[in-house]
Amino acid sequence: MMKIEIWSDYVCPFCYIGKANLLQALTELQVEAEFVWRSFELDPTYPIDGPSHHYDVLQQKFQVSAEQAAEKCGQLAKIGESCGLKMDFEQAYYGNTFLAHQLQQYANSIGSEQGHAINQLLFDAVFNRGLNINHIDVLADLATEAGLNHTATQKALQSQAFATAVRVDKASGQELNITGVPFFGFDGRLAVAGAQSIDAFKEVIQHILNHDASEDAKLTRQ
Template identity: 35%
Template structure:
């Protein structure tokens, strides 16, 4: 939702803004094949009942609908997302970062696909224009692992513990899925103070992280 609201805000300010996604795992220890659902996971993590967990998720589903998104949490498949992040990083190197990220998010939240499964990831990658054989080779190796780990280490160094989290111009931070107007107000204030965003200039590149946030290259 944070990603969608940021995108909507960028449309409203009518300024060129470069958005970059980075890797961030909420739970790097989760297994690839998970024997429990999201409600059971939340109930266990936060010490709440299943009914409370479902109510909280229903609120999330309703907010997603208001943002023009479809979340099907009843059938969502929890999994380890490290390989999905490797695929997103690979797509980034091929100029398909945005398409791949959008496809992964829709597969996960809307279509209830198993994005920890290599066969699923390969199919999704081919859909957005990546070479099937190259993706298969990449996933069967450790390629892009160092890129994902570097992103996660930088997030840790910056004290980022949750998503979505947005860093703009390397000095302004916005955390959480803020309302679209809040993003608009923040971006307009930054433009007023720093001047228009200029694509390609590091000091003015508006940057946003992967699963929801972004950390600029140093």
């Protein structure tokens, strides 16, 4: 089974879109994969008590008007819709994600099925439901939707038992020179950065399946 490591952040629309395209590529090729959900904070310095709006972030980061920010988000929403995703930027959460990544790490420790479910629930919570994923109670409620114990989840988050695991992923990303997400690693052989198209993901997957590692450099140079 192919192993795919994915570094992403839940407030990143490109991560949500890239993941959807990857899953569709795997479905079309009828390939099963083992996912490893890696933590990457887009803005680790973002205030813990300062949830914001994607429009505001775009305005500040790119020095654009409110109208331009809304237009950009509208374009992203249309791309998401083409991937089968609902992305409601009118209410989408933007803020600190350190606690949410700890939930991901906790779910990963329980099992791959739970980790996969939590990953999807966190993206949905941000872009579809507009939930503040920087609150322990909100995250514990999401955990129950993935079949995790509510009380155990609260305790894990309150104790910051999985904070180190988040930092370890951050360190591994730095070693790989990951400066942005999404970032996808395939079987420890090939890496793909950005929200690639379904066809681009299919090309990488088919290469892994049909070639040995000695041929990887040929695809990398393309």
